[in-house]
Structure formats: C-alpha cells, structure tokens
Amino acid sequence: MPDVPLLEVRDLVKQFSARPGGRRTVTAVDGVAFDLRPGETLGLVGESGSGKSTIGKLVTRLLRPDRGEIRLAGRDISTLSGRAMRPFRRDVQLVFQDPYSSLNPRHTVGDILGTALRVHDTVPRSQVAHRIRELLGQVGLDPAHAGRYPHEFSGGQRQRIGIARALAVGPRLIVADEPVSALDVSIQAQVMNLLEDLRAELGLAFLFISHDLAVVRHFCDRVAVLYMGRIVEIGAREQIYADPRHPYTQTLMAAVPDIAWLRGGSPRRIRVPSASPVAAEAGAQRSGCRFRARCPVAAPVCASSEPALTLRAGGHRAACHIR
Numbered sequence: 643m644p645d646v647p648l649l650e651v652r653d654l655v656k657q658f659s660a661r662p663g664g665r666r667t668v669t670a671v672d673g674v675a676f677d678l679r680p681g682e683t684l685g686l687v688g689e690s691g692s693g694k695s696t697i698g699k700l701v702t703r704l705l706r707p708d709r710g711e712i713r714l715a716g717r718d719i720s721t722l723s724g725r726a727m728r729p730f731r732r733d734v735q736l737v738f739q740d741p742y743s744s745l746n747p748r749h750t751v752g753d754i755l756g757t758a759l760r761v762h763d764t765v766p767r768s769q770v771a772h773r774i775r776e777l778l779g780q781v782g783l784d785p786a787h788a789g790r791y792p793h794e795f796s797g798g799q800r801q802r803i804g805i806a807r808a809l810a811v812g813p814r815l816i817v818a819d820e821p822v823s824a825l826d827v828s829i830q831a832q833v834m835n836l837l838e839d840l841r842a843e844l845g846l847a848f849l850f851i852s853h854d855l856a857v858v859r860h861f862c863d864r865v866a867v868l869y870m871g872r873i874v875e876i877g878a879r880e881q882i883y884a885d886p887r888h889p890y891t892q893t894l895m896a897a898v899p900d901i902a903w904l905r906g907g908s909p910r911r912i913r914v915p916s917a918s919p920v921a922a923e924a925g926a927q928r929s930g931c932r933f934r935a936r937c938p939v940a941a942p943v944c945a946s947s948e949p950a951l952t953l954r955a956g957g958h959r960a961a962c963h964i965r
C-alpha cells in the first residue's frame with residue numbers, strides 16, 4: 643500500500659563524547675522525526691556537522707540511537723541487534739561516499755557481490771554467478787569484469803560496484819551518503835542518472851544525504867533541512883526551493899543554480915556553506931532557537947523557546963517563531 647510509510651523516525655537522539663573518554667557530549671541528532679514512503683526520495687541537507695551522516699548511520703543501524711524510534715514497515719528496529727536485525731539489513735542498505743574504503747581490496751568484484759548474495763540468501767546458490775553478472779549489467783559495468791579487483795576500476799566504476807552490492811540483497815530503502823561527492827564532476831551526473839534509473843525500475847526509496855543543493859533538487863521528492871541536529875524545515879522539493887520559510891533555508895536556497903549540468907551542460911557544484919567557527923559557537927546556545935545568533939530576523943521571542951516544526955501548507959513544516 644503506497645501510503646503506509648516504509649520508514650518512520652520519531653524523536654531520534656544521538657550524543658557522542660566530544661573527546662574520547664571525556665565527559666562533555668555533542669548532541670549530533672537532537673529530536674529528529676520524519677517519514678519516508680515506499681519509492682520516495684527524501685533529501686537531507688545542512689552544513690557540515692549538522693548530523694546528516696549520523697542520521698544515515700542510525701537508520702541503517704550502524705549506530706544505536708540514545709532515544710527515539712526507527713520503524714521499518716511498522717516494526718521498531720531502534721533497539722534490535724545481531725540476528726534479530728538481520729531481516730531488516732536486507733531492507734535498508736547504505737551507499738557510502740567513498741566506495742573504495744568500503745570495498746575489500748583483496749576480493750574480486752564477483753566475490754564482493756557473491757558474499758552479499760550468500761549472507762542474505764538472496765538467490766539459490768546455483769544462481770549466484772548468474773545474479774552477479776546480472777547485477778553488474780544493471781549498474782552499467784561489463785559482466786565479464788567480475789574477476790577484477792576494486793583497484794582495477796575507476797572511481798565512478800567503484801561507486802557502481804558499491805551500488806551493485808547494495809542492490810544485491812534486494813533492499814527497499816537505500817541510504818545514500820554523499821554518493822557522488824568524491825567523484826570527478828564529469829562522472830557525477832552519470833552516477834546520478836544510474837541512481838535515477840534504478841529508482842524508477844525498482845521502486846526504491848532513498849534517504850539522500852548531500853551537500854549539493856542542485857543534485858538534491860534534481861533527485862529528491864522531499865527535502866529536510868538540518869541545523870545543528872534538528873530539522874528546521876521539511877517539505878516537498880518545490881516548497882523548499884521555491885517557497886522556503888525558515889531563514890536558514892532561505893539563505894541556502896538563495897544561490898541554487900538550475901540543473902543544466904545534469905543534462906549535459908557545464909557542471910557546477912553548489913555546496914551548503916559551513917558555519918564559521920565563531921558563528922557556530924554563538925549558535926551553540928541551548929536555550930531558545932538554535933539559529934538565532936546567525937539569524938537575520940531574530941527577535942526577543944527567539945530567545946524564549948525552541949520553535950517547533952509547524953505546518954505551513956500541505957506537508958510543509960518549518961521551525962521559526964517569526965516566519
């Protein structure tokens with residue numbers, strides 16, 4: 643049923659020690675909630691350190707949340723571990739920014755894909771070799787290259803191997819953490835087009851983490867904007883890009899180009915700017931709105947309480963006292 647959420651995230655919290663063994667903590671994810679429907683693509687954007695990767699690792703359960711729920715097709719997986727987690731590992735797969743560091747250099751591509759297929763019993767053993775060739779073809783690689791090692795492929799081809807490995811287990815959701823940002827700009831569009839084709843063919847849902855606002859605009863149905871571990875705005879792509887309500891989103895969106903490069907025009911990256919250390923420090927106050935020290939429209943009310951995400955239009959929510 644298309645309107646049952648595939649993924650429901652509620653009140654997700656994750657803290658880390660600021661220094662190994664130290665007592666000071668960093669709240670990387672601070673009460674995040676969102677839904678993702680089957681086949682839907684949600685972009686997570688926000689400056690460096692805003693908590694995007696941590697959310698990706700929590701959803702794939704590489705990390706365990708300190709608080710909150712992660713429901714996959716209705717089942718809370720936030721505290722599962724070991725064998726109990728295994729069926730859900732099939733449903734949710736992670737595609738990394740740097741495929742090379744996640745591919746075992748001593749294994750051939752065929753071994754890497756074969757391991758993924760066997761661990762999850764995705765196909766009968768007699769069909770593993772056939773499925774490996776099929777997967778390579780599906781991601782645009784030559785099936786005859788299954789005997790090659792990761793270092794024999796280019797960066798873009800390695801990312802295709804990482805995508806094939808994710809597909810091997812038959813996921814319903816892919817968490818893609820900056821999947822093209824380590825690639826040459828000329829290769830980025832090819833890999834994005836592949837993800838787009840796979841989404842259409844296989845009906846995959848994506849949680850798509852990116853600094854690149856032009857790529858997110860091209861790829862995502864909905865967008866969540868993170869600031870210091872919280873979603874400050876979430877809505878349909880056009881709501882966020884054409885009618886941003888939160889002052890932070892407004893500054894981000896002011897400079898987004900169109901996406902001509904994805905259609906063969908000249909490539910251009912528009913990155914989410916990073917906070918200056920001073921601004922980030924000033925923004926780190928824990929009472930009132932966390933954005934107020936950087937906010938161009940801050941008013942006294944902004945020091946009084948943290949604004950909740952409130953509804954602006956169908957599905958469009960923003961967390962701002964003023965706008």
Ligand SMILES: Nc1ncnc2c1ncn2[C@@H]1O[C@H](COP(=O)(O)OP(=O)(O)OP(=O)(O)O)[C@@H](O)[C@H]1O
Nearest residue numbers: 658659668670688689690691692693694695696697
């Ligand atoms: N394993 C860890 N130990 C300690 N602190 C961590 C750890 N992982 C993340 N953090 C901290 O949590 C916060 C959020 O980090 P996270 O990597 O999720 O942000 P991000 O938005 O993905 O940033 P980037 O775009 O730079 O990858 C940062 O302050 C980061 O330093």
